[in-house]
Amino acid sequence: MAGGDGQVPPPSSPSLEKQFEEFRVQLEGSASLRERIRAVVMEIESATRLIQANLLLVHQSRPVPEVVEKAKERIGVLKELYGKLSEILHDCHGQYYRYHGDWRSETQTVVSQLGFMHWLETGTLLSHAGAEEKLGLNSSEFGLDTEDYLIGVCFMSNDMPRYVVNRATAGDYDCPRKVLNFLTDLHAAFRMLNLRNDFLRKKFDSMKYDLKRVEEVYYDVKIRGLVAPGGSQG
Template identity: 70%
Template sequence: MADAGDSSSSSSSSSMEKQFEGFLQQLEQSGNLRDRIRAVAAEIESSTRLMHSCLLLVHQSRPIPEVAARAEAQIDVLKGLYRRLAEILLELPGQYYRYHGDWRTETQTAISLIAFLHWLQTENLLEHSEVEQKLGLDSSEFGLDIEDYLIGICFMSNELPRYVVNQVTTGDYDCPRKVLAFLTDLHASFRMLNLRNDFLRKKFDGMKYDLRRVEEVYYDVKIRGLAPTGDSTGDQGTQA
């Protein structure tokens, strides 16, 4: 009976050992993959930092075409980096959201900068599909998470009050009207969403203050009689 017990114990020990050897291999594989992803994410952060420094020049009244040319060079860099991320994730299909957190913050920053650049050039919102196109993302395999896009757009709105103030100081008194119209529409569009992500909701709440700051500048310009004639923007007001 003792021999049977020893045999059973040995078998159980061997089974346990094999299981944990399998765990070890999976953890090492996952760790190596995550290290490679984080290395690319660090390069994305570096690229967005350079792009941000380029876009800051717009607050110094540098011509938009000059600012855009410098910033757009980094979009090509980012496109190559996201291609590398996609290639890494192909090694473990179906694991996008397992590792998503390792590059999402950098992606949100990239979206905010690209969207701000797009607004400077067109005064329109950069759509989700347009961001994917600019970054070379394939929605079927390695796409852009919707919440990342929305958070990035919220970050982009944070740049607009500063831009408005700086433009007014240089004599562009029509800028507050245009930015106010854009932010009002954007804020109203966000209100259509049932936001369950606490961080996204917090960022959206911040957009309300961006809108109010732009409103204050716009009304100050209007009261002082500096707004261009024919300004038909009404007292739109922010919604609580």
Template identity: 75%
Template sequence: MKLAFRNACFSLSSRRLNPNPNLPLRPFSVRTASKFSVSPSLRRLGTATLCSASMAGGEGHTQPPPPSYPPLEKQFEGFRVQLDESGGLRERIRAVVMEVESTARIMHASLLLVHQVRPTPEVLERPKAQIGVLKELYNRLAEVLRECPGQYYRYHGDWRGETQTVVSHLALMHWLETGNLLLHTEVQEKLGLNNLEFGLDIEDYLIGLCFMSNELPRFVVNQVTVGDYDCPRKVLKFLTELHAAFRMLNLRNDFLRKKFDGMKYDLRRVEEVYYDVKIRGLTANDDSTGETTKQEQQQGHV
């Protein structure tokens, strides 16, 4: 009885769900229903899509675009412009430095005549005329550097070698005239250099003095040859004081230290000439001179 009632109910429901009796009705189960269920992730995706669509349709709710970064080509284009400007500036600096170098060669060629039998004022006449030319050239160099303020030491290597040579010539000329050392401020004044914008580097000044000391041993030998037997004493006194002054500096192992080490060999050569002249009795042998000579010898071996 129960089985017949169950079959009648099933047949009635199947007719309602399947109006076409020719097509069979597939049995509906829990496993089949799970296939048509929507996952939570899909529900969230659909909700986000609807929200974004509704916001896009509204006015005044557009999001700003992401920030755009400069491309690689734009960055290197800026580098190219900077390098071109720096290269053009170096060419202008080098053009002035070449004139400084040419003027320094003229001064050196004239100063070499001091080793011959010629009066010192006559020898120094032509080099002294070049000081005004050097002053004008350094003023031109300063004008070029005003275009790049704060970049003095970036381009300093383009003219430091020539400046050291100029300092050595000026120091030698000053010593030949006065017998004293040319000071740092005096060199700046001769060349028209300004401490604030375009000054004379201290190391360039010191290296120039070392270059100047290299010329003194030869000068001493040539002066003794022509009969000036008091010249070794004067040069020995000057080099001893200069060497002692350099010893006050804490020099690193660089080019300046190497040039200073060469100064002691210049001092030794002058000492040998002075000793020979002294032993031969060609110099004055009074008490004051002997006392000064003894002190100079002791300082020379420090």
């Protein structure tokens, strides 16, 4: 508040100025760090778009090995980019979760894509450790957050119903059974968790609908007598 003569009061005490100077340096440092992180995250987004473009071809009845090999070409790029993120945060000990939100969404997408590729190749779930290994991450330094992994797995399940419908339409009548068994086991495994993250819980709920849609395709194929001998569920 100005004094009676209209003049501005004298500056704050030296100790207060020093404190706010420290705040200024911290904020500028944090902003600079976030700019560097964002630059890498934009490259990750670009790589995932290319992977997604390749993976979409699997829904067009293109040979799975061909589609997966093409998509896997970008994994090395992703590994390099996550290495860059790790280097950026190397000097910010204990600050992982302060900046984690800047790459959380992109990482969930990456896990989903890696998981879908792995399933297409093996019919099994890509483990948390397996995903970390593909991205060159180290749990003790710069790791893959557990919830990001689980949400990514849920996103992966969202691709399954479309895949099943297209494969069955193309004449692969055993695919619905395989996917149904996989999603049934995955859904049961998720039910073991006490989900406190609202977004993760919502994504898990969506898996129930993925399972239901795949189940409908399976029973439709079965009713039509198109299931191969010995191809009953389980």
